[in-house]
Amino acid sequence: MERIYRCKTPASMARRAVCDELNAYTVTQFAFTDDPDDVVVVDTNGKISPVTNKQVVLISVLPHHAMSQTVAERVWKLLAWEDLEGDDWVDPAEVDVEAKGWDCRMKICY
Numbered sequence: 001m002e003r004i005y006r007c008k009t010p011a012s013m014a015r016r017a018v019c020d021e022l023n024a025y026t027v028t029q030f031a032f033t034d035d036p037d038d039v040v041v042v043d044t045n046g047k048i049s050p051v052t053n054k055q056v057v058l059i060s061v062l063p064h065h066a067m068s069q070t071v072a073e074r075v076w077k078l079l080a081w082e083d084l085e086g087d088d089w090v091d092p093a094e095v096d097v098e099a100k101g102w103d104c105r106m107k108i109c110y
Contacts, residue, residue: 002026006033010067014074017042017059022108024048024055032067039065040075044108054107056085061092063101072102083107 003026007013013030017040022028030040043058061072072092085105092102 002029004029004031004038006031008033010070010074013040013071014078018075018078018106022057035065037065038062039067039071052107052109054109056105057108058103058105060103061097061101063097063099065098068101069097072097076104079104079106 003023005016005028007016007030013032017028017030022042022044024044026044028042028044029038030042031038039062041060041062043060044055046056046058048055059075061068061075069092072095076092083106085107089104090102095102
């Protein structure tokens with residue numbers, strides 16, 4: 001299942017991608033109200049652990065959009081360190097997100 005949300009600002013897009021309750025087993029796309037191109041994609045298709053009731057979610061900020069860098073940095077500021085998954089994540093301030101994109105994995109509880 002796919003969902004598309006339209007947002008007005010980079011801050012609102014980041015908040016919705018990180019803080020909103022997302023349905024499991026869904027790909028959620030976020031775009032700006034005045035631009036049809038997706039900027040953020042949140043993939044919740046990972047398995048939910050029966051032990052922890054948590055799922056690893058992939059947040060991807062897509063390249064080739066003028067607001068990609070700003071959105072990625074705002075997403076980064078909203079993430080809780082203990083919820084980051086893996087050890088290969090990179091601060092988006094160190095990446096040219098508009099050229100290369102940026103993603104991270106985080107654990108969410110259902």
